[in-house]
Amino acid sequence: MKHTSTIKNPIPVLVICLLFAAALVTQSCTKKKRTELGEELFKKSQNKVLKDADPDSLAIVFKEMLQTEKGKMTQPQIITSFYEQNNYDPVFVMDHIFNGDVDLIANYFEKAGQHGLDPKMFKADQIKQLVAKFKDKTAIKTLKEGYHDIALLEILTANSLVNYSNALQYGMISPRKIYQRYFMATKRPDSVSMFATLRASNLKALLDSIQPKNPQYLMLQKALIAGGTAQGMSKEETQRYLAVNMERLRWRNKPYEPKYVIVNIPDYRLDVMENGQSTLNMKVIVGEGRNTDNSISLKEYNESYKIDRPFSRETPQLNSQIYAAQVNPVWNIPQSIASKEIMVEADKDPYYLENKGIDVYKNGKKVEDPETIDWLSAKPGDYEFKQRPGDQNSLGKIKFLFNNNSSVYLHDTPARNKFNESMRALSHGCVRVGDPLALAKNLFGETASYDTIAKDMAEPKPSPTTLDLPKKVPVYLTYVTCWVDANGTLQYRPDVYGLDVVLYGHLKKFLADSDTLAGLAAL
Known part of the structure; x- marks a missing residue:
C-alpha cells in the first residue's frame, strides 16, 4: 500500500509559514504606539497642556522635524529609520527624561573634553535646557509647542548619543579617508552598532561600556587632563x-x-x-619619509599639512600574517629602484652590476654581457634586475614573507652599521630587522626548520630556501608617536612621516579648545 500525503505541494505552505513568522518578528520588534501619551506626559510633567497629546498628531510633527533637522544630523538615515520602525515613539523623552537619564548623558557629553573632544559637538546645553522646560509644569504653553519640543529633544538626544558612542568606540576620523598608504583592517560604525546604541535601555551602562579601557588610552587621557608639558614642547x-x-x-x-x-x-x-607582554624586541630600519628632518610639526600647524603627501619610500601601515621565511633570498629589484638607482650606477661603472651580484634579464632571458649595454639610452622597463644571494644582497641572509599589496616584508641587511643611527627611516619601504636570527627562532621555535635557517644563514647557499611557518603569525606595521612605557613614562617620537599633522588637520575641528582643557586640569 502506497503512502499518500494530503499536502500535494509543501513549498507554498512553507513560504506562508515563513512569511507569518516574519510578520510576527516584525510586529514584536516594532514598538506599539503609546495610546495614553497625553496621560503619561501629564503625569510626569504636571503640565496640563500636554494632557491632550496623542501619538498620531505627534508623529506628524516628528516626521516634519526629522526633515527640517536632517542637515544638522550626522546620521540622518539611521535616526530616521529608527523612528520609522518604532512608530515615531519618543523613547528618550518618555522613558529617560523623568528618571534623570537624559541629564545623565548630558553630563557625559559635557565631559567629552576628557577625551580631547569638544563638548559643544554633543549639544549638552540644548538638551539640558529642553529637559528643564519639560520639568517646569508651566513652561510649555501650547500643544503645538509641546510636540515641537518633544521632537526636537528626541532628535537632539538620539543624534548626540550616536555621535558620542561612535566617537569613543571608533574615533572621529576614518584613517582610510586621510592616509594614502593605510592598509590596516579598521572597523567603522555601521547600522547594527548605531541601532544598538539607540535601543539601549540602560543608558548609564551603555555610556560606561563605551569608555575606552585600553591602559594606554587611560594613561594618555590622564596626561591630557593633567595639562602637563613635554620636554622641548609647548603646552x-x-x-x-x-x-x-x-x-x-x-x-x-x-x-x-x-x-x-x-x-x-x-x-x-x-x-x-605574547599574551600582552613583549618577549622579543629589536631595532628596525623603516622606509624613508617626507619629514625626516622634522620640518613640519604640530608646533606651528599649517593648514596645508592636512593633505597626505607620502614619500614613495614610506613603509605603509598594514596588518597581515607572516607565513614563511626565505633564507639566502634573491632580490627581485623593483622597477622604481632599478631605473632611479641601479641603471644610473651601471652607467657610471660597467662592472657595478657584477660587483653587486646583480643579474640582468631581458624578456625573461638572462643577459650574458650586461656591461656592453648603453644604460644611458635604455628605457625603464626594458630590463629586469635580480640580485643573487650572498653577502652583497640588500635583503641580507633572510626575509620574512607576508601577503600585502605594497611588496614589503621584514628582512635582514648587510648594512648593520645603520642600526646605530638614531634616525632610522632609511630604507626603500621594507623593514630591516636588527636581529633576524632571533626573530626566526621566536617564530619557528626550537625546530628542524629553525636549525636549517641558522645553518643556511651561516653558510650561504647559491639558491634560496623557503620554509613555511607551522602556524602563521600576525604582523602589524603601525604608527604611534606618543605612548606610556613600562615605567609609566610618557614617550614622544618625531613625526617622521608627517602623519600626525595630517591627522590633526582633520581632527582639530572636533577637539576641545585650550580653555576647556585648562578647565579639566583645574578640576
Whole structure:
C-alpha cells in the first residue's frame, strides 16, 4: 500500500509559514504606539497642556522635524529609520527624561573634553535646557509647542548619543579617508552598532561600556587632563600629541591575537608580543619619509599639512600574517629602484652590476654581457634586475614573507652599521630587522626548520630556501608617536612621516579648545 500525503505541494505552505513568522518578528520588534501619551506626559510633567497629546498628531510633527533637522544630523538615515520602525515613539523623552537619564548623558557629553573632544559637538546645553522646560509644569504653553519640543529633544538626544558612542568606540576620523598608504583592517560604525546604541535601555551602562579601557588610552587621557608639558614642547603641542594618539587608540584596528609581531614606525622598533607582554624586541630600519628632518610639526600647524603627501619610500601601515621565511633570498629589484638607482650606477661603472651580484634579464632571458649595454639610452622597463644571494644582497641572509599589496616584508641587511643611527627611516619601504636570527627562532621555535635557517644563514647557499611557518603569525606595521612605557613614562617620537599633522588637520575641528582643557586640569 502506497503512502499518500494530503499536502500535494509543501513549498507554498512553507513560504506562508515563513512569511507569518516574519510578520510576527516584525510586529514584536516594532514598538506599539503609546495610546495614553497625553496621560503619561501629564503625569510626569504636571503640565496640563500636554494632557491632550496623542501619538498620531505627534508623529506628524516628528516626521516634519526629522526633515527640517536632517542637515544638522550626522546620521540622518539611521535616526530616521529608527523612528520609522518604532512608530515615531519618543523613547528618550518618555522613558529617560523623568528618571534623570537624559541629564545623565548630558553630563557625559559635557565631559567629552576628557577625551580631547569638544563638548559643544554633543549639544549638552540644548538638551539640558529642553529637559528643564519639560520639568517646569508651566513652561510649555501650547500643544503645538509641546510636540515641537518633544521632537526636537528626541532628535537632539538620539543624534548626540550616536555621535558620542561612535566617537569613543571608533574615533572621529576614518584613517582610510586621510592616509594614502593605510592598509590596516579598521572597523567603522555601521547600522547594527548605531541601532544598538539607540535601543539601549540602560543608558548609564551603555555610556560606561563605551569608555575606552585600553591602559594606554587611560594613561594618555590622564596626561591630557593633567595639562602637563613635554620636554622641548609647548603646552599646546603636547596636547596635540596626546589628542592625535588618543584618536589612534580609538580606532578599531588593534591586535587581538595572543601572539603577534608589531612594528612601530616612528620608534624604529619591532616587538613580538605574547599574551600582552613583549618577549622579543629589536631595532628596525623603516622606509624613508617626507619629514625626516622634522620640518613640519604640530608646533606651528599649517593648514596645508592636512593633505597626505607620502614619500614613495614610506613603509605603509598594514596588518597581515607572516607565513614563511626565505633564507639566502634573491632580490627581485623593483622597477622604481632599478631605473632611479641601479641603471644610473651601471652607467657610471660597467662592472657595478657584477660587483653587486646583480643579474640582468631581458624578456625573461638572462643577459650574458650586461656591461656592453648603453644604460644611458635604455628605457625603464626594458630590463629586469635580480640580485643573487650572498653577502652583497640588500635583503641580507633572510626575509620574512607576508601577503600585502605594497611588496614589503621584514628582512635582514648587510648594512648593520645603520642600526646605530638614531634616525632610522632609511630604507626603500621594507623593514630591516636588527636581529633576524632571533626573530626566526621566536617564530619557528626550537625546530628542524629553525636549525636549517641558522645553518643556511651561516653558510650561504647559491639558491634560496623557503620554509613555511607551522602556524602563521600576525604582523602589524603601525604608527604611534606618543605612548606610556613600562615605567609609566610618557614617550614622544618625531613625526617622521608627517602623519600626525595630517591627522590633526582633520581632527582639530572636533577637539576641545585650550580653555576647556585648562578647565579639566583645574578640576
